[in-house]
Amino acid sequence: MADFPRIPFDEAIEALRRRGTNLFPSDHWATVWQEQHHSGFTVARSAGFDILKDIHGALVSARENGTTFADFKRDLIPTLQKKGWWGRTAVIDPETGEERTVQLGSVRRLEIIFDVNMRVSYAQGRWEQQQDLKDAFPYLRYEGILDSKIRPQHRRWHGTILPADHPWWRTHYPPNGWKCRCDAVAVSDDDLQRYGWKVSDDPEDEGTVTWVNPATGEVVDVPVGIDPGWAYNPGDTDRAAQLGRVMLEKLAKLPVPLEATAIMQAAPLLPETELAPGGLAPEMVRRFVRDCFDEWAENPTVPLPLAVLSADDAASIGATARIACLSPASYVKQKSHHPELTAADYSLAADAVEKGEKYRQNKKNLAFVLNRPEGVVVIVKATRIGDELYVTSLRRLSRKDDKRKLEVERLKKGPTAGATKR
Structure with missing residues (x-):
């Protein structure tokens, strides 16, 4: 299981708990898009199965208690199997009416669900703390783990220091992809002097790549270095109302x-x-x-x-x-x-x-x-x-x-x- 910050703190727990007030069954992971995850909770291929409350509840418990993935899956798998959400099964495609075989629950899928929600709730909580403290810590520093697993662009972004309100953080606040281990750390003026850091120039526009949403057919421009569906700030609540509208239109x-x-x-x-x-x-x-x-x-x-x-x-x-x-x-x-x-x-x-x-x-x-x-x-x-x-x-x-x-x-x-x- 990939490493991630497991230290419980109230803002991260509350962020994950809050998302459980809006449970959205979906047929595909790309149906609920980017910032929409801020305001609700979904699991791909959950449509037609009464399993969202079970998975969300297990995640909240894990976030509160610092539970390992091994404990998470051990406690959850029997419930999912009992409700029929496990293994490969035939379903009817809602668009075409044709039968197709899909993978429902599996250990690998639970690992992805666990990893994503732990990282995103951590980022949501961190952002909330950083916004509360930005008078004393007015900057954020992008920090990557500089080993062989880090993505090339994320390695280049390592050390970038920008004001906490800089628009770059709207799209580049980590995590920036599946199992991205990067973080954004609050920085004060004293930190700049102590470590000899300087506020970075505005990052260069690295462009986008075209990606076709497999769930909707929509053509999306994705920033270079960020996985499709991850170009958003998971803690930015200012746009929650706007995202509710987008979510409603899509769902x-x-x-x-x-x-x-x-x-x-x-x-x-x-x-x-x-x-x-x-x-x-x-x-x-x-x-x-x-x-x-x-x-x-x-x-x-x-x-x-x-x-x-x-x-x-x-x-x-x-x-x-x-x-x-x-x-x-x-x-x-x-x-x-x-x-x-x-x-x-x-x-x-x-x-x-x-x-x-x-x-x-x-x-x-x-x-x-x-x-x-x-x-x-x-x-x-x-x-x-x-x-x-x-x-x-x-x-x-x-x-x-x-x-x-x-x-x-x-x-x-x-x-x-x-x-x-x-």
Whole structure:
């Protein structure tokens, strides 16, 4: 097993733990690209297998305890084998529909997963520390291990000293490839005098090489000396919102039901403008319901995103989540009680939440009324801890004015009455 810094420290542990709040199943390692790994956790060929929480949990434990790879694999392999994620197996290609044989879990793959996540979480934690201390240590020094294994470009970068905010670190902050052992060390003015170092001139542009992403077909320019997918700073949180958008756009190309899961998991990474009406998240939810509802309804195995609540509406019922979903169990109940509802009816949930009248039902429930001839009533409920929102009921409003008025009046007289019209 290749060497890497095993000393636990809080920032590295928290960085790895934080990524586990967004688990992204994927079919290929290049599906989730570069900085997208900052905001979520994925494992190649995990799509269709319930193994991401197991692998991520084992990695967090290893990061906390300084666990060796030998212990990591010994404890994890039985779980992966029990869940069927092991060895070579036939799968259906989601793009072509053709059957192909792929390698799922193996000792070699676990070694790569372990090595990558230990190094990247270490780098994330180091960057956070360096940013906190940059008033006293305003520079970073690129340090490689100068043995026969070091890449030629990394050997040339060894000793480069640049301000901690220099744009070069956006793409060249290590690690810069698979099993790259380089590091970036904080440097003070006293260090410069003590060791006779000098701040480097701006690094020369060494150019790029063209690389075709095998998962997407996208042509990418990769900086010389950096492996494809590694030209990013793993600790740069300033671009997390932007990366959430990129991640959502890419993951939304996954087949149903993975797209539904991707929409919910990537949404928390988006800025408010992308969650507001007209933003990326509401539009993707609308498109998903419009285009994929019938396919989802044939075999509803994951919650269906239906609408995006405003920050104020979510907070009013104690929710941190913003996307309201229809669970498979609720859909079964809906089919039993309201078999007349169609995909067109469910697609109105987003309009009701954004444009309808809002009535507080109780501490955890809101009713949204789209009061028009083809209108609907949508009841949204927050979970006890507020990390999820569910549409517990959706029904058509009566087309008769007098009956519709009675329906709305009943909603107004909820346990905690009081309407806010918008």
